[in-house]
Amino acid sequence: MSDQELKALRVRIDSLDEKILELISDRARCAQEVARVKMASLAEGEVPVFYRPEREAAVLKRVMDRNKGPLGNEEMARLFREIMSSCLALEQPLKVAYLGPEGTFTQAAAMKHFGHAVISRPMAAIDEVFREVAAGAVNFGVVPVENSTEGAVNHTLDSFLEHDMVICGEVELRIHHHLLVGESTKTDSITRIYSHAQSLAQCRKWLDAHYPNVERVAVASNAEAAKRVKSEWNSAAIAGDMAASLYGLTRLAEKIEDRPDNSTRFLMIGSQEVPPTGDDKTSIIVSMSNKPGALHELLVPFHDNGIDLTRIETRPSRSGKWTYVFFIDFVGHHRDPLIKAVLEKISQDAVALKVLGSYPKAVL
Ligand SMILES: O=C(O)C(=O)C[C@]1(C(=O)O)C=C[C@@H](O)C=C1
Numbered sequence: 001m002s003d004q005e006l007k008a009l010r011v012r013i014d015s016l017d018e019k020i021l022e023l024i025s026d027r028a029r030c031a032q033e034v035a036r037v038k039m040a041s042l043a044e045g046e047v048p049v050f051y052r053p054e055r056e057a058a059v060l061k062r063v064m065d066r067n068k069g070p071l072g073n074e075e076m077a078r079l080f081r082e083i084m085s086s087c088l089a090l091e092q093p094l095k096v097a098y099l100g101p102e103g104t105f106t107q108a109a110a111m112k113h114f115g116h117a118v119i120s121r122p123m124a125a126i127d128e129v130f131r132e133v134a135a136g137a138v139n140f141g142v143v144p145v146e147n148s149t150e151g152a153v154n155h156t157l158d159s160f161l162e163h164d165m166v167i168c169g170e171v172e173l174r175i176h177h178h179l180l181v182g183e184s185t186k187t188d189s190i191t192r193i194y195s196h197a198q199s200l201a202q203c204r205k206w207l208d209a210h211y212p213n214v215e216r217v218a219v220a221s222n223a224e225a226a227k228r229v230k231s232e233w234n235s236a237a238i239a240g241d242m243a244a245s246l247y248g249l250t251r252l253a254e255k256i257e258d259r260p261d262n263s264t265r266f267l268m269i270g271s272q273e274v275p276p277t278g279d280d281k282t283s284i285i286v287s288m289s290n291k292p293g294a295l296h297e298l299l300v301p302f303h304d305n306g307i308d309l310t311r312i313e314t315r316p317s318r319s320g321k322w323t324y325v326f327f328i329d330f331v332g333h334h335r336d337p338l339i340k341a342v343l344e345k346i347s348q349d350a351v352a353l354k355v356l357g358s359y360p361k362a363v364l
Pocket of ligand 1: 031034035050051052053055056059083084085087088091
């Protein structure tokens with residue numbers, strides 16, 4: 001390519017950037033107008049709802065449907081995700097609590113869902129995220145709920161039994177783990193590997209093969225593991241990209257998770273009900289009386305009405321010895337007439353039924 005050609009292409013890029021800049025500014029002004037309309041149409045004593053997950057899901061889907069490339073759908077949606085995040089921040093800067101410290105996968109999930117224009121607050125434990133949301137100190141919380149290799153995150157499920165929360169979104173993240181070391185680590189003298197217990201479990205086979213005799217130390221989070229190795233010459237950490245760059249660590253080995261499709265699902269929790277989008281999921285908690293056939297009785301209405309169950313998890317109820325509650329996720333919104341009828345049928349047989357929320361299926 002000649003210098004002349006390169007110059008001409010850059011002139012074109014500059015002119016396109018100017019147009020994009022103008023269009024983004026136009027869009028941002030529109031969002032400001034939306035905020036004004038939302039404020040003007042409030043009834044007496046009503047609180048404005050600026051964040052609209054159902055609309056955001058529709059915007060991202062529309063972008064993906066219309067995208068002709070060469071950028072991929074995910075890439076394009078990510079760019080629009082950030083534009084929308086900045087537009088919303090003009091209306092109302094969202095405060096989001098997540099399972100910290102900084103650099104965790106939960107932080108990455110929060111950014112993937114809300115974009116980077118939110119005010120984010122790391123919390124030391126899952127229960128603290130719930131409490132922060134319940135206290136109204138933040139608008140939303142982000143917590144992990146299940147991993148494709150290791151299963152349910154029980155702390156999260158149990159927290160739903162203790163707090164009244166509405167689930168208003170979900171996001172899935174591919175989890176890649178790396179073996180990380182600090183500048184002063186002597187890589188041939190590693191005697192200790194730190195990580196969160198779930199991550200150590202997700203890399204068990206790799207560790208057995210490569211570091212069979214090295215002590216595995218479970219710590220509160222992967223980011224905490226990364227922080228520790230920075231100052232220790234004989235240890236390594238298992239953590240992801242965010243923690244690696246946050247603490248300036250080097251990847252001794254990349255993508256060491258045992259299963260290449262290792263993913264974690266995260267939930268957005270708050271107090272806001274989300275209207276139907278036509279492509280939703282619902283989460284409920286049900287407790288049945290402790291008698292034979294109770295689970296069968298619970299599942300029949302779903303089967304009879306062709307409702308797609310995406311997950312079922314059992315946890316001790318905490319209100320009696322050997323009594324259990326079921327956490328169930330299924331496709332549909334609790335306001336859909338068919339789902340309404342099924343939930344009514346179940347509540348006739350159940351000891352208790354609580355809808356945790358209906359929310360758009362993860363778009364990104
Ligand atoms: O449509 C709205 O209600 C808006 O506030 C605009 C907008 C956007 O930028 O598209 C911004 C924030 C909402 O969460 C959804 C969409």
